[in-house]
Amino acid sequence: MSKILIIEDEVDIADLVSLHLRREGFEAVQANDGISGLNLARTEAPDLILLDLMLPGMDGVRLFKELRRFPGTRKTPVIMLTARAQTEDRVAGLELGADDYITKPFSPKELILRIKVALKRTERTAEAVESLSAGSFRFDLPAFVCYMDNLPLELTLTEYKLLLHLCEKADTPCERTELLRAVWGYSDAAHSRTLDTHVKRLRAKLGEHANCIETVRNTGYLFRIPR
Numbered sequence: 001m002s003k004i005l006i007i008e009d010e011v012d013i014a015d016l017v018s019l020h021l022r023r024e025g026f027e028a029v030q031a032n033d034g035i036s037g038l039n040l041a042r043t044e045a046p047d048l049i050l051l052d053l054m055l056p057g058m059d060g061v062r063l064f065k066e067l068r069r070f071p072g073t074r075k076t077p078v079i080m081l082t083a084r085a086q087t088e089d090r091v092a093g094l095e096l097g098a099d100d101y102i103t104k105p106f107s108p109k110e111l112i113l114r115i116k117v118a119l120k121r122t123e124r125t126a127e128a129v130e131s132l133s134a135g136s137f138r139f140d141l142p143a144f145v146c147y148m149d150n151l152p153l154e155l156t157l158t159e160y161k162l163l164l165h166l167c168e169k170a171d172t173p174c175e176r177t178e179l180l181r182a183v184w185g186y187s188d189a190a191h192s193r194t195l196d197t198h199v200k201r202l203r204a205k206l207g208e209h210a211n212c213i214e215t216v217r218n219t220g221y222l223f224r225i226p227r
């Protein structure tokens with residue numbers, strides 16, 4: 001089941017789109033302003049984002065740039081929703097690399113169709129995705145190798161998985177339980193010390209980049225992309 005995030009301040013439109021998406025078997029998540037939209041994009045890991053351009057808090061174009069800057073959402077397909085008058089914004093959006101746009105008022109049927117097309121296209125390219133980059137770090141995914149400043153790091157598989165997970169969620173705090181589940185498959189926090197031990201070893205191996213992994217008090221850890 002694909003998850004679609006709708007970032008749209010006009011609640012009537014967002015509700016209508018959600019309804020149609022659910023009817024088609026999609027999972028729908030809604031945000032009614034730019035900031036919460038960006039947060040949900042990072043925490044919910046949607047398969048596709050419907051992004052209204054005129055939003056309170058943070059406008060759609062700025063939000064889109066943020067999405068593209070962040071490794072976890074860099075490749076998430078985005079369909080922009082625009083009013084007919086916003087031609088310039090629409091052009092800006094497409095130039096920035098939005099996958100598609102649809103002009104209001106639109107028919108939900110047409111929108112669903114466009115969503116399906118965009119998802120298909122991503123499925124195809126996802127098969128070809130073989131690397132992920134975050135700042136000085138680059139992951140060769142098929143080879144399970146992480147390069148730091150273009151030199152391969154000597155990591156155990158667990159350290160590699162931990163660093164990859166942190167980098168995928170860069171600039172967002174990862175909770176201890178989330179990391180334990182993602183890296184070790186544990187479902188409780190009883191193994192917290194295992195996590196701390198591995199972070200310590202990982203930091204030692206990152207040398208001058210050790211401070212990329214920040215401790216978030218009472219939460220867990222965060223990978224900070226060096227600016």
Ligand code: CA
Pocket residue numbers: 008009010052053054055
């Ligand atoms: Ca709007």
